[in-house]
Amino acid sequence: xxxxxxxxxxxxxxxxFDFTNGFHDTxxxxxxxxxxxxxxxxxxxxxxxxxxxxxxxxxTEVARTVSSGIIREGQDGIQITPAFIFAGLIGAxxxxxxxxxxxxxxxxxxxxxxxxxxxxxxxxxxxxxxFNEVVNKxxxxxxxxxxxxxxxxxxxxxxxxAITRRELGKPDGRGGFRYAxxxxxxxxxxxxxxxxxxxxxxxxxxTLIAAGLQPAxxxxxxxxxxxxxxxxxIGTYTGGWRIISTLGKGLTEVxxxxxxxxxxxxxxxxxxxxxxGFALSTTQVASGSVIGSGLGRRGSKVRxxxxxxxALGWVLTLPAAAIMGAITAAIAQFGIVGVVIDAVAGxxxxxxxxxxxxxxxxxxxxxxxxxxxAGRVVKIRKTPRKPPRxxxxxxxx
Amino acid sequence: xxxxxxFLIVAVVSLVSAGLVVSLYAxxxxxxxxxGRPPVVEPLEFTGAITVxxxxxxxxxxxRARKAAKANPLSPAQKRLALIAGYACFVVCGVxxxxxxxxxxxxxxx
Numbered sequence: 001x002x003x004x005x006x007x008x009x010x011x012x013x014x015x016x017f018d019f020t021n022g023f024h025d026t027x028x029x030x031x032x033x034x035x036x037x038x039x040x041x042x043x044x045x046x047x048x049x050x051x052x053x054x055x056x057x058x059x060t061e062v063a064r065t066v067s068s069g070i071i072r073e074g075q076d077g078i079q080i081t082p083a084f085i086f087a088g089l090i091g092a093x094x095x096x097x098x099x100x101x102x103x104x105x106x107x108x109x110x111x112x113x114x115x116x117x118x119x120x121x122x123x124x125x126x127x128x129x130x131f132n133e134v135v136n137k138x139x140x141x142x143x144x145x146x147x148x149x150x151x152x153x154x155x156x157x158x159x160x161x162a163i164t165r166r167e168l169g170k171p172d173g174r175g176g177f178r179y180a181x182x183x184x185x186x187x188x189x190x191x192x193x194x195x196x197x198x199x200x201x202x203x204x205x206x207t208l209i210a211a212g213l214q215p216a217x218x219x220x221x222x223x224x225x226x227x228x229x230x231x232x233x234i235g236t237y238t239g240g241w242r243i244i245s246t247l248g249k250g251l252t253e254v255x256x257x258x259x260x261x262x263x264x265x266x267x268x269x270x271x272x273x274x275x276x277g278f279a280l281s282t283t284q285v286a287s288g289s290v291i292g293s294g295l296g297r298r299g300s301k302v303r304x305x306x307x308x309x310x311a312l313g314w315v316l317t318l319p320a321a322a323i324m325g326a327i328t329a330a331i332a333q334f335g336i337v338g339v340v341i342d343a344v345a346g347x348x349x350x351x352x353x354x355x356x357x358x359x360x361x362x363x364x365x366x367x368x369x370x371x372x373x374a375g376r377v378v379k380i381r382k383t384p385r386k387p388p389r390x391x392x393x394x395x396x397x
Numbered sequence: 398x399x400x401x402x403x404f405l406i407v408a409v410v411s412l413v414s415a416g417l418v419v420s421l422y423a424x425x426x427x428x429x430x431x432x433g434r435p436p437v438v439e440p441l442e443f444t445g446a447i448t449v450x451x452x453x454x455x456x457x458x459x460x461r462a463r464k465a466a467k468a469n470p471l472s473p474a475q476k477r478l479a480l481i482a483g484y485a486c487f488v489v490c491g492v493x494x495x496x497x498x499x500x501x502x503x504x505x506x507x
Contacts, residue, residue, distance in 0.1 A: 058501060058502050059501065059502070059503065135399065136399055136400055140399065140404070141404075144404050144407075144408075145407065148404075148407060148408045148411055148412075149411065151408075151412070152408075152411045152412050152415045152416070153415075155412065155415075155416060156415045156416055156419040159416060159419055159420050159423060160419050160420075160422075160423045163420060163423035163424055163426075163427050164423050164426050164427050164430075166430065172426075172430060172435070173426045173427070173429055173430040173435035173436050174426065175436055176425075176426045176429065176435075176436035177422070177426070179436070180422050183491075183494065187494065190498075194501075257423075260419065260422070261415070261419050264415045264418050264419050265411065265415040267415075268410065268411040268414045268415040268418075268497075269407065269411040269415075271497070271498075271501050272406070272407045272410040272411050272414075273407050274501070275501050276403050276406065276407065278403075278407070
């Protein structure tokens, strides 16, 4: 089998994955500031792209988790081949598109890990996956990080409202949180770059190690970092049109104070986790924050049904993508013919899903993105503009 | 073996940093309003997704803010002090964020 050709194929596919990740997640960082009117859409999208680019250069901890943690590689361990990484990537991309088509909330990061793990198990065997590392750096952070972000956002929202609370009828200056959102959403974009771009760097590095072009256990090369940073930034920028075109559909009501608290919590949680090498889903953390901050407002209630639907999507992603990866890996075991079959089948499925989504006038979506879907989990009672006279003296909101 | 300490670090760091940044900014806003200068932020163009303030309503808000400023019991000196303290809060908030970013970039501190 032509070794270099498959390596190039995997790198291209990984970069495409990175691009779609940026494309898909622009809204995560920038939907809130656009919705509250803190930033003009064009400015917001440009800033998000630049900060994703910068963020990708900040750290390589997560990339190391992906490249030398989850799947055992190198001479001392079990050799994964580029062909199986290719199979895993195809599985991840196909699952991503299926969830997009069905409007299921999902996480591209977990799809990526699921695809890789599935492919590794089928291709090489169950012992090729370091389950201790998977639990420690992927599964537990996936559960704990959104919870932490939610709790922090809840506390931060309570704080923001408590500190700015004044008697009803007096201006409280909460509109000023809009300015703050410019910075907090920028931080979210930056943290997105540090965590998500690194996952692709990790995959490419894993491929290079598997192909014997790089020593086992080493970090990503500079050109890999640059390529991934560029791919995610270009994806973020081109994804901007989607936000602009869907904005008219309406977003969950997010107040500036709440949005600021949520974004600050998201950024803090992701940056702290990236620093420790947790490869978490930025979408899930942001969703946790939005729900937490919604609950921090008065008169809020959880819509358990919506919450359950989102949770189900999250739980499904990893095993489902693993099954996809396993199927493609099983085909890839037939050598070069298998890889070609995988590539052709993957391309056909992608084209099919694309055509299907155009035929059905609109794909069913939860919101403009998962974060907005998460926002709908919290139901907030509208405060009456003019309360009864006897209540006037009480503090508002 | 699960590294619970790492999760604890993430929780504490997130809580402290987000709490600090949000509180500082909120205090800044509070002091601005105390100083009689509540920021009246008109939404930018293209905000189809939120309730857009009509010009009439925005003018009403601005008038309300001016009225509240007039009724402010603080002396001019106290107002100035509150204003300075408010801006100081914003500055400290910004510095806190920059320090956080500095901490996570290994290239900056070996």
